Amino acid sequence: MTELRIGFIPLSDAAVLIAAAELGFAEREGLSIQLEKEASWATMRDKLAFGVIDAAHLLAPLAIASSLGLGPTPSARLTVPFALHLNGNAITLSMRLWEELAQPEDADPAAIAGALAEVVKRRSRAGAAPLTLATVFPYSTHTFLLRHFLQPAGIDLDRDIRLTVVPPPYTAEALKIGAIDGFCVGSPWNNVAVASGTGRIVAIGPELVPDAPDKVIAWPEGRLDEVAAGRLIRALKLSGEWCASPANHPELASLLAEPRHIGVEAAILMNTLRGRLPVRLGGPVKATEAYLRFGGEVHRPSMEQARWTYREMVAAGQIADAPETERAALAVYRPDLFDRAVAEDRWSPG
Incomplete structure (x- = not known):
């Protein structure tokens, strides 16, 4: 056993990672x-860079x-052979x-952003402090x-904000105590803020960027040999298919609710898995099956996902666009490893 x-x-x-580890897909x-x-993502980045962990659930950017x-940690060339999901984020004020x-x-969302722009202008004219919004990390789909x-x-x-x-698990509490005016984060923390009566969801990810790439599995280049890499990719792929089935969502929500995992009420997690998000306590529900997607081609780390992420980083002024930089960025994604592992797959989810 590796x-x-x-x-x-x-x-x-x-x-997908938690289910793979806990429900027997990895063991198979x-x-x-x-x-x-x-x-925090900063801690995760550092643990990967210094070899404390073998792989990680990580922000694609x-x-x-x-x-x-980029950033204060020594350069760590990473390999991305698996995409964990698409979508799953929201903006809460x-x-x-x-x-x-x-x-x-x-x-x-467009009308709400327009009204927010008016608030920003009024605060500026009054000499008030700007609104404070939180992202989970500068290099993140949430920033985009x-x-x-x-x-x-x-x-x-x-300039205006x-x-x-x-860090994701602290966003709802930061909103509650008034440290921030809003945030963009992955589920379930938007829903936690809503359930506490302190937050109002104003936009969900698919309304802004349909099928946005977000989290991946990554490891330092060369950390896993070809055999271990293939085994992990196959285990995650099986888990992804299982997680995608609505019939499995009650069991999945209960698993994620455990304190050692997410530690949030299973009912809140069920809402995120089903794509049914109350926008405020006792308020209307945004409903879409596309809110958090698992299964099928979602998990293949495609060059399209890599290019979208690279272009968003350029648009945000995080990197200067150059052919050699783009080549280096795209080389992080390894659909070839995914394809090779899946071609050898001999299991089907039960």
Whole structure:
């Protein structure tokens, strides 16, 4: 049995990894996965870079950034052979700010962003401090989604808003105590803020960027040999198919709800898995099966996903566009490893 230490952040999109480790999919492939729960992406990046863990549930843009040597940690060339999901994020504002916007319950994200732009202008004219919005890490799909939400309304994320970083499991509490005015994060933390009565979801990921790439499995280049890599990819693929089935969602929600995993009520997790999100406590529900996608081709780390991520990093001013930089960024993604592992698959999910 090959033992692997794999880090994860308490998020619904870690479901495929958690289920693979806990429900026998890894064992079928001769793997024993030791899950290591972390709160922040910075810690996860550092543990990967210094070889403390073998692989990680990781932000796709962070995998590219680390490989390009961006940030304070020494450059760590990473391999991305598996995409964990598509979508799964949302933008939530404090109830105080939502009430100030004075928007109807059925307002779409564009209308809400327009009203937010007016609040930003009023605060600027009054000499008030700018609104503080949180992302989970600079190199993240969440940062890009905030830009897609705000920029069409004329809000400059670098000039008009104070953008800060809050680790995912702390976002709802940061909103509750007034440390931030809103955030973009993966489920279930938007739903936790709603359930506490302190947050109002104003946009979900698919409304801003349909099928946005987000989290991946990554490991330092060469850390896993070809045999171990194939086994892990196959175990995750099987788990992804199992997680995608609505019939398995009650069991999955209960598994994720355990304190050693996400530690949030199973009912809240069921809502995220079913794509039924109350936008505020006692309020209407946004419903879409595309909210958090697992299974099938979702898990193949395609070049299209890599290019989208690279272009968003360029648009955000995080990297300068250059042919050699693009080649290095795209090389992080390894659909060839995924394809080879899947071609050897001999199991089917039960």
